[in-house]
Amino acid sequence: NNAIDKPKGYRVSWHHNPAVEKYHFGQLHPMKVWRLTLTKSLIMGYNMHHGMDLYSPPALTKEDIAAFHKEDYVDFLSVATPKNIVEMYPELAQPTGYSSSVYGVGDDCPIFDGLFEYCSYYSGASVDAARKLISGQSDVALNWTGGLHHAKKGEASGFCYINDIVLAILELLYHHPRVLYIDIDVHHGDGVEQAFWSTDRVFCVSFHKYDREVFFPGTGPLDSTGPMHPENPGRNHTINVPLNDGITDQDYAFLFDTVIGAVTRTYDPSVIVLQCGADSLGHDRLGCFNLNIKGHGHCVQFCTDYCTKYKKPLLVLGGGGYTPRNVARAWAHETSIAIGAADKIDSILPEDMPHREAFRKEGMTLFPNLGGWKTQNLNTRADIERIIRSVSEQLRYIRG
Ligand code: V1P
Ligand code: CA
Ligand code: ZN
Numbered sequence: 456n457n458a459i460d461k462p463k464g465y466r467v468s469w470h471h472n473p474a475v476e477k478y479h480f481g482q483l484h485p486m487k488v489w490r491l492t493l494t495k496s497l498i499m500g501y502n503m504h505h506g507m508d509l510y511s512p513p514a515l516t517k518e519d520i521a522a523f524h525k526e527d528y529v530d531f532l533s534v535a536t537p538k539n540i541v542e543m544y545p546e547l548a549q550p551t552g553y554s555s556s557v558y559g560v561g562d563d564c565p566i567f568d569g570l571f572e573y574c575s576y577y578s579g580a581s582v583d584a585a586r587k588l589i590s591g592q593s594d595v596a597l598n599w600t601g602g603l604h605h606a607k608k609g610e611a612s613g614f615c616y617i618n619d620i621v622l623a624i625l626e627l628l629y630h631h632p633r634v635l636y637i638d639i640d641v642h643h644g645d646g647v648e649q650a651f652w653s654t655d656r657v658f659c660v661s662f663h664k665y666d667r668e669v670f671f672p673g674t675g676p677l678d679s680t681g682p683m684h685p686e687n688p689g690r691n692h693t694i695n696v697p698l699n700d701g702i703t704d705q706d707y708a709f710l711f712d713t714v715i716g717a718v719t720r721t722y723d724p725s726v727i728v729l730q731c732g733a734d735s736l737g738h739d740r741l742g743c744f745n746l747n748i749k750g751h752g753h754c755v756q757f758c759t760d761y762c763t764k765y766k767k768p769l770l771v772l773g774g775g776g777y778t779p780r781n782v783a784r785a786w787a788h789e790t791s792i793a794i795g796a797a798d799k800i801d802s803i804l805p806e807d808m809p810h811r812e813a814f815r816k817e818g819m820t821l822f823p824n825l826g827g828w829k830t831q832n833l834n835t836r837a838d839i840e841r842i843i844r845s846v847s848e849q850l851r852y853i854r855g
Pocket of ligand 1: 483484485562563602603604605613614615640642643670671732734741774775776
């Protein structure tokens with residue numbers, strides 16, 4: 456492990472309100488909120504909480520949320536319950552495929568008990584994390600309960616209701632001239648991209664599986680780089696890295712290092728926001744890549760190294776991830792990277808870890824082999840070269 460040494464006084468903060476853990480999307484829904492409990496247990500099982508400042512941030516208010524979202528949508532979310540929703544909108548009671556015309560609510564984004572509180576808690580943690588970075592009380596701030604990148608101004612989408620990322624970035628923009636947003640969730644970060652489409656103060660980069668016809672949300676092709684109008688400041692300030700099934704650690708790291716290396720050199724961000732959706736791992740229930748925990752963690756290592764080297768703050772968020780045991784492994788490993796202890800927890804189970812001997816006997820590891828799953832790597836050399844060529848041409852238009 457050749458990570459950059461952490462300077463004296465380097466601080467990591469962990470923002471987690473345990474109240475988020477009690478909500479439930481429904482038995483058949485792939486978004487399992489208990490993956491957050493599992494993540495927390497693993498982080499604490501490895502005693503990593505002793506290496507961070509811990510915060511249990513308050514819920515956001517409706518007014519806080521209205522900094523990005525439409526007021527009528529926030530009002531709707533704050534009153535909707537499983538009971539009253541069908542009375543208010545009878546069309547939602549249709550047995551098959553109701554239209555998602557009602558604020559995006561439906562199978563993907565169900566109305567469950569306590570929905571608005573759940574949203575206010577995970578978003579409160581992201582905004583709190585942003586504030587700790589601004590005040591200089593933290594160098595790297597983590598919120599594994601956030602990263603819900605699909606939520607739109609006036610509509611829920613893809614398991615996301617309130618866009619905590621947009622709210623956190625808006626907070627950062629009070630103090631930071633240039634925010635770099637990086638999204639390694641297997642899905643396209645469309646909600647964040649859309650929110651900052653027309654500004655040059657936020658540069659959005661998303662790596663994702665792209666298939667317009669069959670893979671959610673169907674947006675984010677290589678040539679979608681910002682507004683077309685030559686006078687629009689957002690022009691060329693979006694990068695989309697569309698990928699095919701089965702990408703490996705090696706190809707992903709090469710693309711990540713090349714693209715993010717080039718963007719950081721030309722754009723010179725003053726802060727980085729990294730969405731770490733763990734559905735880009737192999738064996739994910741909804742994903743289709745072949746990444747291992749260490750391959751995924753490489754992106755976090757790259758960002759912590761860059762931010763440490765140039766003394767820039769880093770906001771690290773969760774996101775998707777539908778095979779809970781691997782989500783917890785990835786985010787625990789990435790927490791260890793943030794606190795500079797990745798090489799220490801590699802194979803050692805802490806002395807006082809619950810069920811330590813049982814884990815050891817089972818050969819339990821943070822790093823199971825998740826590669827070579829379902830499909831081969833369908834990303835060719837030519838695909839990868841085309842992406843790199845397009846990105847470097849695009850970046851020529853960004854003034855250094
Ligand atoms: O594919 C769709 C929509 C629903 N169809 C009509 C098209 N939705 C996906 C949504 C994936 C959301 C990912 C969120 C994130 O990026 C950030 C938290 O990870 C979907 C899928 C799927 N296989 O893509 N919804 C569901 N599966 C689903 C399955 C069972 C119950 C409810 C939803
Ligand atoms: Ca992504
Ligand atoms: Zn996702």
